[in-house]
Amino acid sequence: MRLGIIGAGQSSCTLIAELVRGQFEGEILVFNGELNRPYQRPPLSKSWLKATADANTLSLLPEPIENHGSIQWVKEWVTSIHPDNGELRTEKASYQVDHIVLATGTRAKQLTIEGLPIEIEHVVRTLDDAERLKKHIDHAENVTIIGGSFLAFELAASLDHPDRSIRIVARGNRFLPQVSVKTADRLLGSTTASTQVDVQIDSYDAKSKSLTTNHGPVPADLVIIAAGAVPNTEIAMRCGLGTEDGIATDLFMQTPHPKVSAIGEVSLHHQPHLGRSERVESISEANDSATTCAKRLLGRPEPFGAIPWFWSDQGQLKLQIAGLCARSDDETCLISNDFDCVVIRHCGDRVTAVEAINGAREFMAARRLFENGAISLSALVEAGSVFDLLQSSRS
Amino acid sequence: MPQLNCIDPHEQVIKVKFDPGETILQATYRAGVVGILAECGGGCSCATCHVILDHTWDGTLVGPSTQEADMLSFAVDPTPHSRLACQVELSDKHDGLSLTVAKRQY
Ligand SMILES: Cc1cc2nc3c(=O)[nH]c(=O)nc-3n(C[C@H](O)[C@H](O)[C@H](O)COP(=O)(O)OP(=O)(O)OC[C@H]3O[C@@H](n4cnc5c(N)ncnc54)[C@H](O)[C@@H]3O)c2cc1C
Ligand code: FES
Numbered sequence: 476m477r478l479g480i481i482g483a484g485q486s487s488c489t490l491i492a493e494l495v496r497g498q499f500e501g502e503i504l505v506f507n508g509e510l511n512r513p514y515q516r517p518p519l520s521k522s523w524l525k526a527t528a529d530a531n532t533l534s535l536l537p538e539p540i541e542n543h544g545s546i547q548w549v550k551e552w553v554t555s556i557h558p559d560n561g562e563l564r565t566e567k568a569s570y571q572v573d574h575i576v577l578a579t580g581t582r583a584k585q586l587t588i589e590g591l592p593i594e595i596e597h598v599v600r601t602l603d604d605a606e607r608l609k610k611h612i613d614h615a616e617n618v619t620i621i622g623g624s625f626l627a628f629e630l631a632a633s634l635d636h637p638d639r640s641i642r643i644v645a646r647g648n649r650f651l652p653q654v655s656v657k658t659a660d661r662l663l664g665s666t667t668a669s670t671q672v673d674v675q676i677d678s679y680d681a682k683s684k685s686l687t688t689n690h691g692p693v694p695a696d697l698v699i700i701a702a703g704a705v706p707n708t709e710i711a712m713r714c715g716l717g718t719e720d721g722i723a724t725d726l727f728m729q730t731p732h733p734k735v736s737a738i739g740e741v742s743l744h745h746q747p748h749l750g751r752s753e754r755v756e757s758i759s760e761a762n763d764s765a766t767t768c769a770k771r772l773l774g775r776p777e778p779f780g781a782i783p784w785f786w787s788d789q790g791q792l793k794l795q796i797a798g799l800c801a802r803s804d805d806e807t808c809l810i811s812n813d814f815d816c817v818v819i820r821h822c823g824d825r826v827t828a829v830e831a832i833n834g835a836r837e838f839m840a841a842r843r844l845f846e847n848g849a850i851s852l853s854a855l856v857e858a859g860s861v862f863d864l865l866q867s868s869r870s
Numbered sequence: 871m872p873q874l875n876c877i878d879p880h881e882q883v884i885k886v887k888f889d890p891g892e893t894i895l896q897a898t899y900r901a902g903v904v905g906i907l908a909e910c911g912g913g914c915s916c917a918t919c920h921v922i923l924d925h926t927w928d929g930t931l932v933g934p935s936t937q938e939a940d941m942l943s944f945a946v947d948p949t950p951h952s953r954l955a956c957q958v959e960l961s962d963k964h965d966g967l968s969l970t971v972a973k974r975q976y
Contacts, residue, residue: 534899758909836940
């Protein structure tokens with residue numbers, strides 16, 4: 476079998492590694508639109524942004540796998556796919572394959588701000604983006620980050636410097652809507668950046684070097700747009716697969732076309748833990764969907780059944796989330812003291828996610844409990860901590 | 871270049887070169903030492919980079935943080951010399967350090 480994988484990010488590399496380890500019999504063509512060797516994204520907004528370390532420390536594939544004889548790297552963008560006749564096209568050539576895996580991820584959402592000079596506008600999605608930001612940041616005194624997500628807060632923590640003012644502005648009415656109000660408050664309380672919600676940006680005024688907004692001028696000699704991501708579905712959509720929201724697959728990562736699979740954060744599939752379909756942007760989703768796809772391609776299919784998890788470094792605070800919940804799910808604070816904080820998200824008595832700040836034990840205990848089945852809120856509150864509930868379930 | 875002696879889950883001994891300042895994970899992962907999964911790529915959030923260090927090197931190492939110790943308590947059969955490979959930074963004085971990759975990561 477000749478496999479064509481489009482993309483060389485987290486999900487693609489996990490798939491490649493699993494196929495090599497599983498002794499996949501066939502050839503693997505990997506199309507990488509970026510010129511860099513496969514690298515990890517999470518450090519780009521965290522430790523790596525502050526450190527002097529080079530790109531080698533971000534390497535995503537072990538050398539023996541990257542250089543494995545079954546893999547051919549094609550450093551080109553795929554411009555179209557024609558699954559009926561197993562064809563993939565780039566600007567330069569056409570390739571014949573038996574099966575296509577779309578692992579195209581997302582790109583940073585762009586905002587059009589009138590008057591904003593391109594030289595001071597940044598996003599952080601790729602290694603090139605992060606390197607460009609590293610180069611310009613030393614000259615910036617007023618950094619404005621547009622967006623209200625984890626990425627915005629991670630960047631603010633990583634770029635914190637006594638000679639620099641950092642502002643985070645968001646259009647929505649609250650920051651970090653992905654997590655509970657309590658967890659968001661703790662993270663907000665730790666940031667040294669100044670923050671403002673409900674911000675409408677009109678334009679950029681080059682003379683005063685500031686953004687003109689409904690809250691008055693916001694000084695900015697460097698602007699980072701962290702306003703979310705858009706799935707790269709165009710090449711799939713042109714052959715009738717997927718929509719702007721993602722590429723739909725079944726629990727084996729198979730799209731409706733028998734010759735096409737989709738993995739990683741571009742894939743839209745049923746999330747058994749959540750009880751409905753959702754596109755999830757996280758390392759756990761990239762790894763688990765890739766592993767599921769690899770098993771199918773190796774002839775040992777097993778449906779996607781992973782419990783999602785997530786982490787984010789916010790300066791000194793480490794947020795870890797086990798499970799996945801709807802934004803509207805209820806919240807109950809289980810533990811809160813000077814150092815750590817654990818908030819339970821739930822629908823009635825059924826726990827959907829556990830948000831832990833500096834609470835690795837609670838996070839891991841929640842992952843183990845979810846793996847064993849449902850968690851009941853009342854049992855959890857009675858036990859006093861997720862760890863204690865796990866211990867009592869074991870004895 | 872300084873190096874580590876790694877024993878993988880198949881009991882193969884592999885010599886791994888490292889640059890001072892790297893973590894054990896960065897050096898062993900690049901070299902393709904089998905048995906280290908490192909699902910979170912060094913984020914101290916998965917505990918699938920569990921290694922057991924030779925205790926004679928204890929004096930050269932800074933002990934684990936609370937975060938790392940908590941994560942380690944969920945690794946498979948942790949020992950007093952268990953560490954998360956992503957949390958141990960190497961320096962010149964670790965030339966020759968021996969470690970065993972955990973038999974199972976979960
Ligand atoms: C700065 C940053 C920090 C993050 N931090 C965390 C974190 O702390 N925790 C967490 O769980 N997740 C985090 N994430 C999210 C996580 O990195 C992603 O969910 C994960 O990388 C998704 O993997 P993927 O393979 O689906 O997509 P990607 O890793 O984005 O890979 C997709 C690849 O496909 C290529 N591509 C797209 N179209 C084409 C084409 N037509 N032809 C050829 N190549 C193409 C792209 O260039 C890209 O390299 C972070 C992301 C970013 C950007
Ligand atoms: S790589 Fe995940 S904890 Fe070390």
